[in-house]
Every structure is written in C-alpha cells, then in structure tokens.
Amino acid sequence: MTNMNLINWFRFASPQSFYPLAGKLVPLFWTLALLFGAAGLWVSFFVAPTDAQQGEGYRIIFVHVPASWMSMIIYLAMAFWAGLGLALNTRLSSMMAQALAPTGALMAALSLWTGAFWGKPMWGAWWVWDARLTSELILFFLYVGFIALQSAIDDPRRADKAGAILALIGVVNVPIIYFSVKWWNTLHQGSTINLTRAPSMAHTMLWGMLLMALAFWMYSIAVSLMRLRAIMLERERHTEWVKHALE
Amino acid sequence: MNALLATVRRDLLLALRRKSEVLTSLFFFVIVASLFPLGIGPEPALLKKIAPGVLWVAALLSTLLGLPRLFAADHLDGTLEQMALSPSPLALLIAGKILAHWLLCGLPLVLLAPLLGLQFALEGQTLFILSLSLLLGTPLLSLIGAMGAALTLGVRGGGVLLALLVLPLYIPTLIFGAGAVEAQSAGLGVEGHLSLLAALLALAVFFAPWATTAALRIALE
Numbered sequence: 001m002t003n004m005n006l007i008n009w010f011r012f013a014s015p016q017s018f019y020p021l022a023g024k025l026v027p028l029f030w031t032l033a034l035l036f037g038a039a040g041l042w043v044s045f046f047v048a049p050t051d052a053q054q055g056e057g058y059r060i061i062f063v064h065v066p067a068s069w070m071s072m073i074i075y076l077a078m079a080f081w082a083g084l085g086l087a088l089n090t091r092l093s094s095m096m097a098q099a100l101a102p103t104g105a106l107m108a109a110l111s112l113w114t115g116a117f118w119g120k121p122m123w124g125a126w127w128v129w130d131a132r133l134t135s136e137l138i139l140f141f142l143y144v145g146f147i148a149l150q151s152a153i154d155d156p157r158r159a160d161k162a163g164a165i166l167a168l169i170g171v172v173n174v175p176i177i178y179f180s181v182k183w184w185n186t187l188h189q190g191s192t193i194n195l196t197r198a199p200s201m202a203h204t205m206l207w208g209m210l211l212m213a214l215a216f217w218m219y220s221i222a223v224s225l226m227r228l229r230a231i232m233l234e235r236e237r238h239t240e241w242v243k244h245a246l247e
Numbered sequence: 248m249n250a251l252l253a254t255v256r257r258d259l260l261l262a263l264r265r266k267s268e269v270l271t272s273l274f275f276f277v278i279v280a281s282l283f284p285l286g287i288g289p290e291p292a293l294l295k296k297i298a299p300g301v302l303w304v305a306a307l308l309s310t311l312l313g314l315p316r317l318f319a320a321d322h323l324d325g326t327l328e329q330m331a332l333s334p335s336p337l338a339l340l341i342a343g344k345i346l347a348h349w350l351l352c353g354l355p356l357v358l359l360a361p362l363l364g365l366q367f368a369l370e371g372q373t374l375f376i377l378s379l380s381l382l383l384g385t386p387l388l389s390l391i392g393a394m395g396a397a398l399t400l401g402v403r404g405g406g407v408l409l410a411l412l413v414l415p416l417y418i419p420t421l422i423f424g425a426g427a428v429e430a431q432s433a434g435l436g437v438e439g440h441l442s443l444l445a446a447l448l449a450l451a452v453f454f455a456p457w458a459t460t461a462a463l464r465i466a467l468e
Contacts, residue, residue: 141415148411152402161465162398166412169394169458173416176447180419184426 013090015232016241022225022232029225033218040211048204057121062208064114066216067107071139074104074220078146079171082164094160095235097167098150099228103220105143111136131182138177142170156235250335254343255350261320262351268316269351276309276356280363291368298367299377299428305363306356306381307388307417313352314392314413315399315406317344318463322400331467341463342456345393353385369432376431383444384424390448390455391416397462419447 012018044062051058078100085094115133116126127133149166153159236242262269283301284294321327321344330340360381361374369377395413399405427440 138415145412148408152408165462176419180422184422
C-alpha cells in the first residue's frame with residue numbers, strides 16, 4: 001500500500017500531470033477565497049464591535065495580521081520547496097518556490113503598508129523602529145533579493161539552485177535577524193509603544209481575523225497555482241504536452 | 248591544512264602585485280567615514296554619538312566593495328574549476344580564499360578604525376572596543392559576503408545584486424558590532440554584544456564555507 005501512495009505522490013511531481021490538476025484547483029481556491037473573504041469582511045466591518053480604546057481604526061488589523069502571517073508562512077513554504085528542489089532535483093518544487101516568492105513579497109509589503117495605516121492614528125507615526133516592523137521590512141528585502149537573483153540568472157536550472165541556496169540561507173538568518181533586531185530595540189528603548197495588544201479580544205474580532213486569514217490562505221494558494229501554471233508552460237514550452245495543453 | 252595556507256599565500260601574493268584594488272576599498276572606508284562630519288556638522292558630542300554606527304556602516308560598505316572580486320578573476324581564467332577538480336576539498340580552498348579576503352579587506356579596517364575613531368572624538372577605551380568589535384565582526388562580513396559573491400558569480404548586474412542579497416544578512420553583525428561600541432560609550436557592559444558577535448562568527452566559520460562551496464559548484468556547472 002505504501003508503495004502505491006509513493007507512486008501517486010510522485011505522479012504529480014511532474015509538470016505534465018500537475019498542470020491539469022492545478023487548473024482544476026485554481027477555481028476551487030478562488031471560490032473559497034471569495035467566500036471566506038466575504039464572510040470575513042462582513043464580520044470585521046459589521047459584526048465586530050468598535051474597540052474601546054482604538055475606535056474604528058483598529059479594523060485595519062483584519063487585513064494587517066493575516067498579511068503578516070502569510071508573509072512569514074510563505075517564506076517558510078518557499079524555502080521548503082526550494083530546498084526540496086535542491087535535494088531531490090525535482091523541477092516542480094523549484095517552480096513552486098519561484099511561484100510563491102512574488103505573493104510572499106506582496107504580503108510583506110501589504111503588511112508594512114497596512115501597519116503604517118494602523119500606526120498613524122494609534123501611535124501618531126507612520127513608522128516606528130519596532131522590532132516586528134523592522135524584521136518585517138528585512139523579510140521584504142529577503143523576498144526582493146530572492147526574486148532579483150532568480151530573474152538575473154538566465155539558465156532556469158541554475159536560477160533554481162542559486163535561489164534555493166539563498167532561500168535556505170535566509171531561513172537560517174530569519175530567527176537571528178528577528179532576535180538581533182528585538183534586542184537592539186529593547187537596548188535602544190526608542191519607542192514606548194508596544195505592538196502586543198491586550199489578549200482579551202472580543203470573540204467576533206477573533207472570528208473576523210480567522211476568516212480573513214483563511215481568505216488570505218486561499219487567495220495565496222490560488223494565485224501561486226496560477227503563477228505556477230504560467231511558469232510550467234514557459235519552462236516546458238519545447239515539450240509535446242505543452243503544445244497539447246494549449247490546443 | 249597546507250592547501251588552505253597555500254591558497255591564502257597565493258591570494259595575498261596576487262593582491263600584492265595589484266595593490267590598488269585593496270587600497271581602493273580601504274580609502275573608500277576612510278572617505279565615507281570622513282563625509283559624515285562634513286554633512287552633519289563638527290560638534291564632538293554629536294559625532295561621538297553617531298561614530299559607532301557610521302564607522303560600522305562604512306566598514307560594511309567597504310567590505311561589500313571588495314566582494315565581487317573574490318571569485319571573479321579565478322572564475323574567468325578557470326582557476327576555480329581546477330580548484331574544484333583538485334584532490335583537496337573545495338570547501339577548504341574556499342575557506343582559504345575567504346581568509347585571504349579578510350586579511351586584505353577586513354584586517355586593514357580593524358587597524359585603521361581607531362584612527363578614524365579619533366576624528367569622531369572617541370576616547371581610549373571606546374577605540375579599543377571599536378577595534379575589538381571590528382576584529383570579531385569583519386571576518387563575519389567576509390564569510391557572509393562570500394556566500395553572496397558565490398551566488399552572483401557571473402550573473403548579470405552582479406555587483407548591485409550582491410549588495411541586495413548580502414546587506415540584509417549583514418544586519419545582525421551591524422547591530423551587535425555597533426551596539427558594543429555604543430554600550431561602551433554609554434558606560435554599559437560590552438560582553439553581551441561581543442559574545443553574540445563571537446557566537447555568530449563561530450556559526451559562520453562552520454557553515455559559510457560550506458554554503459559558498461555549494462553555490463560555487465552551481466556556478467561552475
């Protein structure tokens with residue numbers, strides 16, 4: 001039985017058999033993203049109560065927190081696929097890493113942007129050198145570096161491998177960077193503002209956030225799969241199956 | 248071990264024949280550091296406050312300047328391929344090259360930094376800590392930079408790309424290095440910062456040559 005399972009898994013490791021599957025999955029994930037998004041937005045705008053201290057402005061966190069989560073999760077996923085591609089030499093894994101990177105960078109940028117929107121009314125500043133903000137900014141730089149390195153190398157196989165090494169170096173460095181920035185921040189005592197909110201969050205707020213997080217997950221998967229399909233077609237354009245797939 | 252020393256000697260010899268390359272990045276360090284007082288103003292109190300950060304950032308940038316040359320010449324004339332084919336492990340030879348790079352680009356910064364520190368109105372003990380933090384930190388910069396140099400070897404727009412890849416990874420070194428000097432000026436303990444810097448160095452000595460070698464093998468394929 002285990003043997004069967006293995007065969008089934010590896011079947012979808014080839015672009016040829018994964019391309020139609022991804023094509024079927026994309027509408028599914030888009031539907032889920034829209035459903036969760038609609039429900040999440042409804043809860044976060046109409047159901048969740050106005051915050052006692054922060055007023056209506058706090059509602060940006062329904063976008064901000066899921067975006068921050070996604071930016072970190074996607075980096076891990078990207079490094080995982082890149083590492084897998086490096087270790088097993090599977091083409092699809094490396095394409096997956098390449099497909100995830102722009103979405104991850106988008107999430108990091110969105111997280112910074114919405115964080116600034118939240119910071120202005122709450123702290124009176126668009127930006128403070130808080131540990132989390134700073135490490136999110138550096139995460140964004142790491143994404144940009146990955147994308148830049150991959151696009152600077154013409155040979156896709158070399159680009160995959162170099163990108164994989166960079167992603168793995170980044171994964172090792174992310175905790176080091178986070179803690180160094182955190183200690184740097186506490187040593188400086190620059191901002192008296194702390195990002196950690198009171199844990200007593202209304203249930204509806206939590207629900208809104210979870211629904212929005214799910215919507216972001218589904219959106220990220222859908223978009224990455226779409227991008228993956230495009231990458232597969234581009235890289236395998238000389239093969240027979242692509243010619244058939246496009247007919 | 249002999250292979251490592253031979254690589255170091257070879258790289259040092261090559262650098263001595265072309266002194267200008269090494270001197271350029273050294274003077275870059277001096278000039279960048281001298282620009283800040285001109286831009287900000289000559290008040291000693293202010294200069295003393297910004298000195299650790301400015302000197303460390305200048306050291307970081309000047310190390311970055313020498314990095315593209317780390318493997319480029321050897322890659323062009325095929326030496327790197329011969330190294331990969333040689334019986335000694337490639338990682339060892341690469342470690343030798345990184346060591347030579349530090350001796351040429353890092354060590355001079357360590358020796359020169361106290362002089363620049365004087366321009367920034369730093370005092371005796373702080374100058375000593377500045378040198379010590381650079382002594383621990385510049386090898387780290389060379390090791391991390393070597394990974395970036397290997398990844399961008401022979402790539403379009405390599406120099407700028409290298410900066411983009413390497414600078415975010417330099418952040419912890421900068422924080423602890425400049426932090427040590429700042430703590431000393433503020434009269435706080437510096438052991439924590441220096442220990443962390445040394446810990447990072449120990450980690451990098453172990454992992455960086457290995458990752459650099461993996462990246463170089465990809466470039467050589």
